[in-house]
Amino acid sequence: MAGVTFKSVTKIFGKDVRAVDNLNLEIRDREFMVLVGPSGCGKTTALRMIAGLEESTEGDILIGDKRVNDVPPKDRDIAMVFQNYALYPHMTVYDNIAFGLRLRELKGFFWQMSHLGDAKRIKEDIDRRVKETAAMLDIGHLLGRRPKELSGGQRQRVALGRAIVRKPKVFLMDEPLSNLDAKLRIQTRAELIRLHRSLGITTVYVTHDQVEAMTMGQRIAVMKDGLLQQCDQPEVVYNRPANKFVAGFIGAPPMNFLEATIALNGSLIVDAGDVKFPLPSDHPAKALAGKPVTLGIRPEAIFDANLNNPVAATEQNTFEAKVDVLEPMGPEYTAYINTGTHDLLATIDSGTKIEEGKPNRFVVNLDALHIFDSESEVAVR
Numbered sequence: 001m002a003g004v005t006f007k008s009v010t011k012i013f014g015k016d017v018r019a020v021d022n023l024n025l026e027i028r029d030r031e032f033m034v035l036v037g038p039s040g041c042g043k044t045t046a047l048r049m050i051a052g053l054e055e056s057t058e059g060d061i062l063i064g065d066k067r068v069n070d071v072p073p074k075d076r077d078i079a080m081v082f083q084n085y086a087l088y089p090h091m092t093v094y095d096n097i098a099f100g101l102r103l104r105e106l107k108g109f110f111w112q113m114s115h116l117g118d119a120k121r122i123k124e125d126i127d128r129r130v131k132e133t134a135a136m137l138d139i140g141h142l143l144g145r146r147p148k149e150l151s152g153g154q155r156q157r158v159a160l161g162r163a164i165v166r167k168p169k170v171f172l173m174d175e176p177l178s179n180l181d182a183k184l185r186i187q188t189r190a191e192l193i194r195l196h197r198s199l200g201i202t203t204v205y206v207t208h209d210q211v212e213a214m215t216m217g218q219r220i221a222v223m224k225d226g227l228l229q230q231c232d233q234p235e236v237v238y239n240r241p242a243n244k245f246v247a248g249f250i251g252a253p254p255m256n257f258l259e260a261t262i263a264l265n266g267s268l269i270v271d272a273g274d275v276k277f278p279l280p281s282d283h284p285a286k287a288l289a290g291k292p293v294t295l296g297i298r299p300e301a302i303f304d305a306n307l308n309n310p311v312a313a314t315e316q317n318t319f320e321a322k323v324d325v326l327e328p329m330g331p332e333y334t335a336y337i338n339t340g341t342h343d344l345l346a347t348i349d350s351g352t353k354i355e356e357g358k359p360n361r362f363v364v365n366l367d368a369l370h371i372f373d374s375e376s377e378v379a380v381r
């Protein structure tokens, strides 16, 4: 087992496509790390550099303590699962899973030919490992079938089996669930987490889906334009986003952003025109008094003032807004509300009596306000 380290790694394609830009990231031994970010931000490129399928332009990649820049892919002891997990169509599930093992054993096999017992031992060993892996993934009953006789989810599990059976030092997974329907995706997500718990193999998992990142990652690394934006535990990234991009990318529905200023008249206030809220007097936003800031409020930090809420309504934490649209989402509504100058999203408990087209009072959890420097977009806290 081993961790993976990026040391100032840059990948430039052609003349000027900086797919990965000075990436410094340490993935710990046995950790489940998710790389997340919008399309084109460099996730796959980063993963392919760990695998050795792509050479870095600058910097070092370490697996364990070993610099692997010059180590060929097959000697890196990693297993990769892609979105398009091509199974061998003419082989059974059993042979698909056993294939990599046989290939690897083959080298040692010729060397050991003089010991006749070894061929049998190797065959038995492979058989045991294939069956163990299949049982773990609940595909033991499918070993005799060919890929075309399987459902999408079953094929996905065969592809995982093929990676797992080798017991590599590191798993690399590139959007491995994106071909599955919603229900199967949630189920396989849970299976992967369980699998990681029981095998404890260092895993780097790539997705553009922030829900997947939040639910699966022990830590998540958010990327944009080849640049690492923040790497931390999901709760930290959610509660203390480093900048406006991360704040808007993580969380659904997305955080509301309001252009505002910091006012200092007796007390400290973040003033977005028809909504204003007090800030603690020692808030570092004080240094930005008079300058433009962006106020961030998550939809789930806004409540219907007429309900029993975790935060009591006061003069200072409430505002009035008209309800434009109410979208039922099961236990809650996504409410599109308008303060006069700002359109906001609010996640409101379905016990609400608010109605489309009518004004209502809303409460904000002042402890969950986010302030960003409008110029640098960096969080002020």
Ligand SMILES: Nc1ncnc2c1ncn2[C@@H]1O[C@H](COP(=O)(O)OP(=O)(O)OP(=O)(O)O)[C@@H](O)[C@H]1O
Pocket: 013, 014, 017, 018, 019, 037, 038, 039, 040, 041, 042, 043, 044, 045, 046, 208
């Ligand atoms: N072989 C290549 N030649 C030139 N440019 C490339 C190559 N591979 C990737 N790129 C560019 O590098 C950037 C990062 O690509 P990458 O595939 O790593 O993104 P990604 O985060 O995996 O995106 P997605 O979520 O769409 O899979 C993109 O701008 C892409 O166009």
Ligand SMILES: [Mg+2]
Pocket: 043, 044, 045
């Ligand atoms: Mg990709």
